[in-house]
Amino acid sequence: MDEDSRSEDNRLIDAYLDGGNESAIEELIVKYRKEVYLTAYRVAGDMEEAKDITQKALISAVSELRNFKRKSAFKTWLYRITVNAALNHTRGNAYKTVELCETIQSGERGADVCLIEKERARRLKGLLAGLPPRQRLSVILRVYRGLSLAETAAVMECSEGAVKSHYHLAINKLKTAMPADMQGKDL
Amino acid sequence: MKSGHDEIKDMLHGYLHGTLTKDASALVKDHLSCCDECADEFYIAGELLKIEAPDPGVSYYNNLTKAVLDTASVSVANRFNLWKYLFRPVPIAAAVSLCLIIFILSFGIFHSGHIQYAMQNNITMDAAASDEAMYSLLEEEEYGDGLAADDSGDDLTAML
Numbered sequence: 201m202d203e204d205s206r207s208e209d210n211r212l213i214d215a216y217l218d219g220g221n222e223s224a225i226e227e228l229i230v231k232y233r234k235e236v237y238l239t240a241y242r243v244a245g246d247m248e249e250a251k252d253i254t255q256k257a258l259i260s261a262v263s264e265l266r267n268f269k270r271k272s273a274f275k276t277w278l279y280r281i282t283v284n285a286a287l288n289h290t291r292g293n294a295y296k297t298v299e300l301c302e303t304i305q306s307g308e309r310g311a312d313v314c315l316i317e318k319e320r321a322r323r324l325k326g327l328l329a330g331l332p333p334r335q336r337l338s339v340i341l342r343v344y345r346g347l348s349l350a351e352t353a354a355v356m357e358c359s360e361g362a363v364k365s366h367y368h369l370a371i372n373k374l375k376t377a378m379p380a381d382m383q384g385k386d387l
Numbered sequence: 388m389k390s391g392h393d394e395i396k397d398m399l400h401g402y403l404h405g406t407l408t409k410d411a412s413a414l415v416k417d418h419l420s421c422c423d424e425c426a427d428e429f430y431i432a433g434e435l436l437k438i439e440a441p442d443p444g445v446s447y448y449n450n451l452t453k454a455v456l457d458t459a460s461v462s463v464a465n466r467f468n469l470w471k472y473l474f475r476p477v478p479i480a481a482a483v484s485l486c487l488i489i490f491i492l493s494f495g496i497f498h499s500g501h502i503q504y505a506m507q508n509n510i511t512m513d514a515a516a517s518d519e520a521m522y523s524l525l526e527e528e529e530y531g532d533g534l535a536a537d538d539s540g541d542d543l544t545a546m547l
């Protein structure tokens with residue numbers, strides 16, 4: 201993680217906690233709100249739910265800011281809150297998959313390609329949703345959020361070795377479960 | 388430069404997101420052509436990245452920021468405001484100082500009148516009572532200093 205970004209976050213937190221500077225906390229929210237939403241969306245799989253989770257996670261982070269001990273970066277701490285909020289929110293809810301390509305007109309070559317692509321994405325999204333939470337999180341944080349092994353381990357509160365193992369299992373399951381006709385590899 | 392399987396695996400996400408240097412990208416590309424495990428991982432990750440997340444829009448983000456600030460900072464800000472109110476330097480300290488000054492002055496005037504009256508009436512002042520009066524004055528001055536320390540905001544900083 202970028203050390204400059206980390207110390208800038210801490211400066212904003214100090215400005216808010218020590219001086220009650222509201223614009224500092226606003227700056228911090230603006231900096232991370234999109235990342236929080238995208239993470240929530242990848243866990244929940246639904247935009248409306250992701251919006252609710254994002255709001256809950258940010259409110260919780262600001263309210264609990266005093267309890268942030270700075271052992272990790274603020275970003276890591278915020279991701280952890282988001283992931284927990286998302287898992288709690290979606291617990292018991294069926295992961296929603298989106299119906300795609302309803303408006304595609306048949307007979308168009310481009311439309312066929314789009315249909316196949318979107319069907320592949322829909323299937324993969326369903327497969328990802330079906331993974332055990334830790335495997336799913338390792339994929340979401342590594343692939344979608346681009347976190348390093350160390351950062352992912354810090355968010356998931358486990359060792360880097362455990363992240364590697366969850367991630368490896370997840371990728372293998374996704375690969376195995378992807379139907380052969382959908383695996384149109386091109387590097 | 389790193390070129391083993393494990394090292395390349397660590398670089399795969401950078402390659403996917405286009406954040407590697409030209410040389411590193413070339414190394415990863417070479418490795419992908421001869422390592423099935425890395426090629427599979429790269430392929431799956433690439434397919435996952437094709438699944439788009441819907442954009443909730445600028446107005447959602449703006450309202451979100453406002454909603455979070457309104458909800459979350461209320462409790463925190465109230466706590467700040469309480470401390471600020473308690474230690475707010477000017478009005479509270481000024482009022483207390485004014486009361487003290489009036490009290491001290493009126494106390495002094497009363498005593499000087501009392502002593503004059505006693506001297507006039509040849510009544511010797513009790514030494515112990517005089518010390519006691521002096522002690523209570525000192526105590527009030529120390530109390531006044533205590534408030535002044537709070538005004539500086541040092542205690543407030545320590546408390547937060």
Ligand SMILES: [Zn+2]
Nearest residue numbers: 392422424425
């Ligand atoms: Zn390899």
